[in-house]
Amino acid sequence: MNIPKLRIGNITADVPIVQGAMGVRISLSSLASAVANAGGIGTIASVGLGDIEKAKTEYERISREALIAEIRKAKSLTNGPLAVNVMGVLSNADDLIRTSVLEGIKIIVSGASLPLKLPALVEDRSVSLVPIISSGRAAELVLRAWDKRYMRTADGIVLEGPLAGGHLGFSMDQLKQLEQHSLPILLADVLEAIKPYENKYGRKIPVIAGGGVYDGKDIAEILLAGASGVQMATRFVCTVECDVTQEFKQAYLDAKKEDIVIIKSPVGLPGRAIRNKFIKDLEVQGKQVIKCPYRCLTTCNVAEAKYCIALALVNACYGKIDQGLVFCGENAYRCDKIVTVRELISELMAELEAY
Ligand SMILES: Cc1cc2nc3c(=O)[nH]c(=O)nc-3n(C[C@H](O)[C@H](O)[C@H](O)COP(=O)(O)O)c2cc1C
Structure with a gap:
């Protein structure tokens, strides 16, 4: 066309x-x-x-x-x-x-x-x-x-x-x-x-x-x-x-179809991400201890949030993939x-x- x-x-x-x-x-x-x-x-x-x-x-x-x-x-x-x-x-x-x-x-x-x-x-x-x-x-x-x-x-x-x-x-x-x-x-x-x-x-x-x-x-x-x-x-x-x-890009290159999952985000919405060590650890621990000086989100209930999403995303983007949330679309494995x-x-x- x-x-x-x-x-x-x-x-x-x-x-x-x-x-x-x-x-x-x-x-x-x-x-x-x-x-x-x-x-x-x-x-x-x-x-x-x-x-x-x-x-x-x-x-x-x-x-x-x-x-x-x-x-x-x-x-x-x-x-x-x-x-x-x-x-x-x-x-x-x-x-x-x-x-x-x-x-x-x-x-x-x-x-x-x-x-x-x-x-x-x-x-x-x-x-x-x-x-x-x-x-x-x-x-x-x-x-x-x-x-x-x-x-x-x-x-x-x-x-x-x-x-x-x-x-x-x-x-x-x-x-x-x-x-x-x-x-x-x-x-x-x-x-x-x-x-x-x-x-x-x-x-x-x-x-x-x-x-x-x-x-x-x-x-x-x-x-x-x-x-x-x-x-x-x-x-x-x-x-x-x-x-x-490069580490973040590599996580996409390494991802397999079954690694791409839906998670609950402290933003109050579901999100799609690669199921890496960070997500697996959370599945076991349930919750991380959070200190929040930023108040970056109007919808985040710090007392109940399972992790700090800002920190998790910053970690991922700086290449600390094991401590970070790697958001991706459903087709990232391709x-x-x-x-x-x-x-x-x-x-x-x-x-x-x-x-
Ligand atoms: C790593 C990542 C971060 C994203 N961050 C934002 C964001 O900050 N704001 C937003 O409106 N959408 C965000 N999105 C959604 C994208 O802008 C886009 O609409 C969507 O991912 C398109 O689908 P695709 O990734 O399958 O092409 C993000 C998507 C990805 C993959």
Whole structure:
């Protein structure tokens, strides 16, 4: 099939791929700029940045300054489209969103809770607002709230299906019935739910679908089902430019299908990860002792949390794999080599054209 361009607001990407955010410190300026330079949209994950020791006393300032540094670095490496992803459950989400806009970011992507008040934080209409949702119902809730409260609609929607990596917008029960929640089924629901708002605002709301999209054939099938683009994360881990350490990338290369499991996260959502020593130890211990000076999540009950997710993710990204949580998508076990972002995108586009 012909390669369609992806338009989000005033931004047009030649390649219909959004590189999904990967916190903590996995998708930063290096990966995001490489994707933008290769024609896609690169996303900086804003969660968990900055010196962890200093952040114990000045969490918000340290996070903000580190995000500014990443945005500036990314912009020095590319003129292509860049997005910042801010998880709504972060205690400093509003600050990170405002900071990104002040630094000239033109696409804000927000999920991990319904971003109902996002338009209130971003008055500048040249900034595209892209909620992440996992169902037609959630899309309808967000768009109805934005329409009623702010007379505004989304500039794009990321639909994240149950095969995605990291935190998932599905219950444990839903994750056991994957065929009922397949990406094409969810996409049909979302396309239906957004129609009234496309009609009211007289423009298309592009839906970018992701979660388990692995090759050009997957991309073609989801585009033919009505998506305007795809969001992909897992495959970008195994690239030269991905900001994470070699040990983390190696954990993907070593993973087998049966190693990829669903865990309960202190964020309050299920998540998908590689069942490594950290997860096996937790299965035996039940709970780790946590001291939390950060209060990074509004939804984390420190007294009851089984581990500190921020620390577990920081450990993993710095290569302390045995003490860390290695988030991944369902298809991570299929990654078998490290390639450059340009090689990956060329391969995907060749497969898409051949479809
Ligand atoms: C290691 C990892 C970390 C992630 N972190 C975030 C995050 O910080 N914020 C977010 O909205 N999504 C996050 N995600 C989800 C991705 O952005 C993406 O939507 C999803 O993984 C797409 O599915 P795929 O990995 O099968 O391509 C993460 C995914 C992975 C694999």
